[in-house]
Amino acid sequence: MVKILRLPVCPYCHAVTRYGDVRRTTHNKIIKCHHCGKNYRVSYLTGRIILISIVSAALIIINIFLLKQTTGITIPFLAISDAIIVLAAVFVFPFTVRYKELPKKLQK
Numbered sequence: 001m002v003k004i005l006r007l008p009v010c011p012y013c014h015a016v017t018r019y020g021d022v023r024r025t026t027h028n029k030i031i032k033c034h035h036c037g038k039n040y041r042v043s044y045l046t047g048r049i050i051l052i053s054i055v056s057a058a059l060i061i062i063n064i065f066l067l068k069q070t071t072g073i074t075i076p077f078l079a080i081s082d083a084i085i086v087l088a089a090v091f092v093f094p095f096t097v098r099y100k101e102l103p104k105k106l107q108k
Contacts, residue, residue, distance in 0.1 A: 006095060007019060007022060007094065007095060007097075008022060008097045008098050008099045009099065010033040010035060010036060010038070010040060010099060011040050011099050011100060011101045012033065012036050012038045012040070012101070013033060013035050013036040013038075015033060015034065015035035015036065017034070017099075019094050021034070022094035022097050023093075023094050025042070026042065026044055026093070026094065026097055027042075028042055029041065029042060030042070030102065031099070039102055040099045040100060040101055040102055041099065041100045041101070041102055042097060042098075042099060042100075043097070043098045043099070043100050044093075044096055044097045044098070046098075047095075047096025047097065047098065048093065048096050050096070051089060051092060051093070051096050052089070055085065055086065055089045058085070059082055059085060059086075062081070062085075063078055063082070066078065066081075
């Protein structure tokens with residue numbers, strides 16, 4: 001199972017957070033669990049960097065392949081296909097968020 005593409009879970013009670021809730025609260029630094037009520041820290045930078053790197057490499061390879069192997073490919077076609085792939089990656093962003101325990105002194 002691929003661990004990078006899963007919805008985040010509470011580090012205390014392991015409750016899974018819904019997709020919409022993750023999208024709304026991604027940029028908050030600290031969130032309260034909807035199940036156990038404990039606070040935890042949101043981490044998304046590492047997962048996003050990995051996802052953006054993979055998508056960027058895939059776009060470069062796809063564009064080079066299409067330009068070399070097919071005739072009649074236009075720049076607007078490549079731009080539209082790239083936009084579709086980037087949009088799909090944006091919908092995957094909540095799966096790259098992770099929740100981490102807060103230090104004891106920050107717990108309330």
